[in-house]
Every structure is written in C-alpha cells, then in structure tokens.
Amino acid sequence: QVQLEESGGGLVQPGGSPRLSCVASGRILGIWAMGYYRQAPGKERELVAAITSRGTTNYGDSVKGRFTISRDNAENTIYLQMNNLKPEDTAVYYCNQGPNSWGRGTQVTVSS
Numbered sequence: 001q002v003q004l005e006e007s008g009g010g011l012v013q014p015g016g017s018p019r020l021s022c023v024a025s026g027r028i029l030g031i032w033a034m035g036y037y038r039q040a041p042g043k044e045r046e047l048v049a050a051i052t053s054r055g056t057t058n059y060g061d062s063v064k065g066r067f068t069i070s071r072d073n074a075e076n077t078i079y080l081q082m083n084n085l086k087p088e089d090t091a092v093y094y095c096n097q098g099p100n101s102w103g104r105g106t107q108v109t110v111s112s
Contacts, residue, residue, distance in 0.1 A: 009106035
C-alpha cells in the first residue's frame, strides 16, 4: 500500500505563496504520475497540477501561471508552489499518485 504524506497548507493571506509537499512511501511499485487535486465546498474535485516521472506537467486552468509543480523522483516527493493565492483557491488539496492512491488532504484557507 502506498501512503502519501502531505504537508503544508493552513491559513494564508490573499497573495500569499505557500508550498505544499507530498511524499510517497510504502509499497511503491513504480514511478507514477503524481499531482494535486482540490475540492472546495459545494464543488467537484478538480485537477490542480500533475507531473509525470519525466517532468511533463499539466495544470488546471484556474491555476495556470500561478502554481508550479515539481518532482524529486529519488525522494518520491512532489512540491506544489502556490503563488498569488486568491480566496477562490480555498479548498482541501489532495495529493494523488496514479489512479488509486490519495493523501488525506490538507486544508488551504485563503483569507485576510
């Protein structure tokens, strides 16, 4: 079983630039694409950013140009650098690996 341990998040001010991280551990059978999804109250879960083992990235439209995802394959870790946060970025952010593994989620609240 793969475990995804998330860190970061919390209460941040509009315009803030926190960084989320996610470390995969346990029974890792290969190098999968990893990324983040988020879910706000009353909304569907949506893609934030994803990155393949080769470094190819994909971003949700709402975060393009503001967020950057990166990956350290040797450490099985991804990072999500979040810049210029807006109140609408408030959501639970879930780390994802491949089709089956999810982190517990970390709350990001953007408010002054």
